[in-house]
Amino acid sequence: MPTLNLGILAHVDAGKTSLTERLLYEAGAIAAIGSVDDGDTQTDSLAQERRRGITIKTAVASFVVGDVTVNLIDTPGHPDFIAEVERVLTVLDGAVLVISAVEGVQAQTRILMRTLQRLRIPTLIFVNKIDRGGAQDEAVLQAISERLTPAIIAMGSARNLGGREAGFTPFEPEDSVFRARLVERLADHDDLMLAAYLDGARALSPGRLRKGLAAQTRRALVHPVYFGSAITGSGVEALMAGATRLLPRARAEGDGPVSGAVFKVERGPAGEKIAYVRMFSGTLRTRDRLRFGQGREARVTAIGVFDRGGAVKRDCLAAGQIGKLWGLGDIQIGDAIGLPREGSVQRHFAPPTLETVIAPRHPVERGALLGALVQLAEQDPLINLRQDDVRQEIYVSLYGEVQKEVIQETLASDYGVEVTFRETTTICIERPVGTGCAVEVLREPPNPFLATVGLRIDPAPIDSGVTFRLEVEFGSIPHAFHRAVEETVFKTLSQGLHGWAVTDCVVTMTHSGYQPRQSHSHAIFDKSMSSTAGDFRNLTPLVLMDALKQAGVAVCEPMQRFELDVPADTLGSILSVLAQVEAIPRTQVPRGQACRLEGEIPAARVHELQLKLPTLTRGEGVLETSFHQHQPVRGQVPSRPRTDHDPLDRKVYLLNLKRRLS
Structure with missing residues (x-):
């Protein structure tokens, strides 16, 4: 059918x-x-x-x-x-x-x-x-x-x-x-x-x-x-x-390779992970060994197929169908199962623009809170769980206050953890404004690591994200060291010069070098004499932040597009308030006894405008907003506390690293 x-x-x-x-x-x-x-x-x-x-x-x-x-x-x-x-x-x-x-x-x-x-x-x-x-x-x-x-x-x-x-x-x-x-x-x-x-x-x-x-x-x-x-x-x-x-029916390529996508993850009564999957081709059967995500693999222990209401247990899930899979403990939302589809797009809407610190009402429950949030992040990865081990704080990203209330209620009812939130703040981003280069060479002070890493960072088109490229010969160092640098670049750029995620840039590896595997005579491998992936992971943040300092960054805040319908006789007062909240009206369209204003407003000021609107418009004003773009902050540049070992301060970074290793 x-x-x-x-x-x-x-x-x-x-x-x-x-x-x-x-x-x-x-x-x-x-x-x-x-x-x-x-x-x-x-x-x-x-x-x-x-x-x-x-x-x-x-x-x-x-x-x-x-x-x-x-x-x-x-x-x-x-x-x-x-x-x-x-x-x-x-x-x-x-x-x-x-x-x-x-x-x-x-x-x-x-x-x-x-x-x-x-x-x-x-x-x-x-x-x-x-x-x-x-x-x-x-x-x-x-x-x-x-x-x-x-x-x-x-x-x-x-x-x-x-x-x-x-x-x-x-x-x-x-x-x-x-x-x-x-x-x-x-x-x-x-x-x-x-x-x-x-x-x-x-x-x-x-x-x-x-x-x-x-x-x-x-x-x-x-x-x-x-x-x-x-x-x-x-x-x-x-x-x-x-x-x-x-409307078109699902293309049922039953004879093709197994290919599907995970669009929802939930936990069952016993805490087991359940993945909701749309099959694009092939047929998946119970007990099949399934590859998913980035090289992960597990065996499917049970399958549910939606049929005349809810999901019912079946032996297989065929192309075109939607079903539930059990047994995939490491599965994540957005994972491709089997053969990934070509040209699949992951981002359709703007990411969350708000952030808050969440804390247990009873400090002894911090571990329980963290475990609960990890499970909630499985179901909604965009809450972007972040830990600050130095300040013992936990951050989550949000789309709005209702989502915050739902998280609070869920933690209390499902996990028995009561929490409080700090004031919600706006999430900014950092974009490089120029080109910066840095290199540290093996056995040349002040480099304490057995690795050579050179990086260049260049601006890239808006909304292009972060791209990593090699300018060195691919075989110049072992593949594991290349991967260590690449992974560390993406991780490090989650906090830039002002603590915000760095985006819209290209990072190029310009120099590389390592100490081959060796040991003292007749002795076992000695990593104090040989380069390891850890050397490259530990050195990369220092080099990358030096390059970013040279490039310079613009801190950008989220802007909302607004449409505001107000009585025509209140227009003067409205324009004055819009100026106070740094909104920029672009168009004014008279509509009889009313007027429509359209323009942009900083996301951080929307709530302030909403509070003032009823009084200014006799309760007749109607405001609609949606994410528009990020643009450079005007005035004082906001910063966010770092949650890493702070590679911007070499002495502090090396001291924190030494403490962690010891």
Whole structure:
């Protein structure tokens, strides 16, 4: 049976989980519809999800429509949990973007749609909540066209908006108005359709139009729009039919090599690690020895395949399917299993921009806290767990305050550890602004290590990350020493001249040398006379930081793009406050009695603006923000305490290293 792996994405409170529940019910996968308000939905299984009424963790459920098995992946809508959405995007065949008919296009809606378009994921749009007071249809369609994409086609009309009688009437292929709109939309990417459109489109059969719509939807060129209500079920049947008819099925390369991707990791009741995997090709069987990640290997002890609801135990997992694997103790989110896919993209959204120090309420529980955070980092690597052993502090990265609250509750309820947080601070980055070179030669003071390392650091294009290259001959030193230098470069650059991660640079190894393996006469190997990988690991931070000092860095802070709707008569006060919080308005668009401002604002100042906005605008101001870019800090340059042996201070570094080795 063919499979469709379908993601449900939305801004928080657009009704995404309610739609998931309705789809499962309509397909017969569940006997009764759960409620987000009552906390008894199929996919929101965590106690916190039910208590808060929001999705925190990605969940998978399965149902059958006709001859198609649909694996439905419900993702969080709150921006604090965007990392969950990011991991899902790599395993989708198609998506449904849910928009509220009352609130319309919102900040997270735009972020999600931009990403879906960039990745060319075929997407249907479902305008939900047509039964709610204030629901609109034409205004929402116009907002979608203006703020998301003009490449849309309404697949029907909404009626009796704002009440329980609200419904959706699909357009018939013979409807002349719908036919004309569809031909006009498809003609943008189909020359034959364009010719027929210019000729009056009379020669186009309904079958030809359906085929053309499916082809362009699967290429993410057109996005069909449906209206309905997840609560009453109106429009959901049409959406289900559209998803199975218009979106592409999973390519089932059953005879190919085993290849898949891990998009979620959780712990079972006994603490065992469970990996959620999408298979792209091949067939995986219980007891198979499986390679994953960077050369790790383990045996699969059990397999669960999603089928008509949740996962059921099976002997194998085939191409196109989503399943759960047991037995892979070292598996991590983002790992490729078997043969890695070519051209896979790992980063779709901005990384966290906030950081805080987390501490146990009772100091004796520091070890328990660290163990718990390690397990949470397995499920969400972007919390970027950092330890400062000197100050006995633990840092975590965050997207927002809600995520911090969830971490606090999880640690208390699941691990029995109560914690406190320090004030949340903004995470900056460092970018080299010039070129710097440094070299230390074996047996030449002040180099105390049996290694020669020369490094050059150069600026690289924005968002290119860190690249390591060799300018020395590859065989000039043993491969293990090359690897030691490369690994240490990436580790060292996690803290630059001001303590922030260094990025957008190229590090080139320009010099290398080592002392061959030797010993005193008739004696065993003596590492005091022979170079080891440790010599290269210990020397590299000193050389790299010297090169970085020469290059110089710019500390850059995260900037948010903002859209601010305010009453026109408050514009003067708003502009004054925007200047106070260092926001830069780029455009002003009058809209009757209101005005829309767009521009950039430092991420660290967004909360301050949010607090002042209700008073300035009589409660009528609406602010939407999303990550824009990093740009150099204006004014005093912020720094972050180091958590390493401080290679910026040679004396301190060598002393700390000596203490650690002893």
